[in-house]
Structures are given as C-alpha cells and as structure tokens.
Amino acid sequence: MAAAAPSSLDRTFHALSDPARRAMVERLSRGPATVSELAAPLAMSLPAVVQHLAVLRESGLVASEKVGRVRTCRIEAAELSLAEQWFNQRRAEWEERADRLGEYLKKFPDGEPK
Amino acid sequence: MAAAAPSSLDRTFHALSDPARRAMVERLSRGPATVSELAAPLAMSLPAVVQHLAVLRESGLVASEKVGRVRTCRIEAAELSLAEQWFNQRRAEWEERADRLGEYLKKFPDGEPK
Numbered sequence: 001m002a003a004a005a006p007s008s009l010d011r012t013f014h015a016l017s018d019p020a021r022r023a024m025v026e027r028l029s030r031g032p033a034t035v036s037e038l039a040a041p042l043a044m045s046l047p048a049v050v051q052h053l054a055v056l057r058e059s060g061l062v063a064s065e066k067v068g069r070v071r072t073c074r075i076e077a078a079e080l081s082l083a084e085q086w087f088n089q090r091r092a093e094w095e096e097r098a099d100r101l102g103e104y105l106k107k108f109p110d111g112e113p114k
Numbered sequence: 115m116a117a118a119a120p121s122s123l124d125r126t127f128h129a130l131s132d133p134a135r136r137a138m139v140e141r142l143s144r145g146p147a148t149v150s151e152l153a154a155p156l157a158m159s160l161p162a163v164v165q166h167l168a169v170l171r172e173s174g175l176v177a178s179e180k181v182g183r184v185r186t187c188r189i190e191a192a193e194l195s196l197a198e199q200w201f202n203q204r205r206a207e208w209e210e211r212a213d214r215l216g217e218y219l220k221k222f223p224d225g226e227p228k
Contacts, residue, residue: 009136010132026207077208084204086136091195093144097144
C-alpha cells in the first residue's frame, strides 16, 4: 500500500478530472475526430482546446496524427482499459468483503460468535 | 458534449489522481480502517494523511465516523461505481464502433463501397 511512483494512473485520472477533457474522450470513444471537430461543441478558444488535448496526449489516453494541416485524434483504448481495470479490482474486493460479511451474518445472526 | 458544470466525476477523478489517495481507496475497498491504520503503510506525516482523507471525503469516495477519539473510514461503493460506469460506457461505445467497422470491412474488404 506504499505510495507508488507517479504512474500512468496518476496522469489518466488527472486528465479525466476536467469536464472538457472528459467530453473529448467521450467524443473520441465514438470514433476519431479532427481538432476542429473536437473544439466545435466546446465553449472555449482553440488554444484552450489544444492545451487540453496536450494533457490527454501526455496521459496516453489520446493519440493524434497530423496529415497536411489536419490533426486527427483517436482514443487509446488500452489506456482507458487500464483505468477501468483499477475500478473493477476495487469492486471485486468490495464485493468479496460484502460476501464474507453476508456469510458471517448467516452464521452468527447476532453479529458475533456465541 | 458541451463542458458540464463541475461534477462529482471531476472530484472523484481528481481524488484518484494521487497515488497515496488511491492506496487509501484500495485499502478501504477491503474493509473499514481507522485513520492510523490508513496512515501506517504510507511514508508521510499524519497531517498529510488527514489532508488526503479530506479530499477523499469531499469527493464522496470515503465516509468517516468518529467514535470517541477514533475516526473510522469506509469506502462509498456507490460513488466508486459511478466512476466505473463512466469507463463502462466509453468501452461500450468503443466496442460498438469496432463492431460496426468489422461489419463494414466484411462487406467491403477493400475499405470502400464499389
């Protein structure tokens, strides 16, 4: 349980703590998009969008490729999946504990061994 | 896709972007713990631990209760589950897209309609 070195999860969760960046990830989960397409529904300047994209790229959640003057972004599903797995593990532990507690209470309905 | 007002997910992902706070959530997923028990494996001062706990409580991920001089913390599984669902939705969209792409390529192996 010792605090780990700054990890990919630090950057992923930091990236996802902003609603505009989550909106971009939501959009890209449905398919690649250009920077302008990502910017269109967001109420912010293009430089602000580019800065958010930089955070998403550094986190590994988004990759992008420039062809001519157009930069196209896509989701990195593997990175998203790593973060999802962190939650899956917590839930598995939580449910295992709830099961153990249930078994215990079935055995000792008063909450403690006689 | 417009940027939403600061939400529970903002706070949850911000809380989880720190390895010490994730370590606390990992510990609490396995069952309640006192503040001292949470602090024991972490290489930091008790005030630092208390500050991290405050962030976790504000995010709604952790609840705590003080009995006498002992504060006991527990995980709020519902809040953890909300964040997990966000990832589940992204993956569902991603997989749906991958399926549609697969169907398309089966129909048009050259990548475009004749």
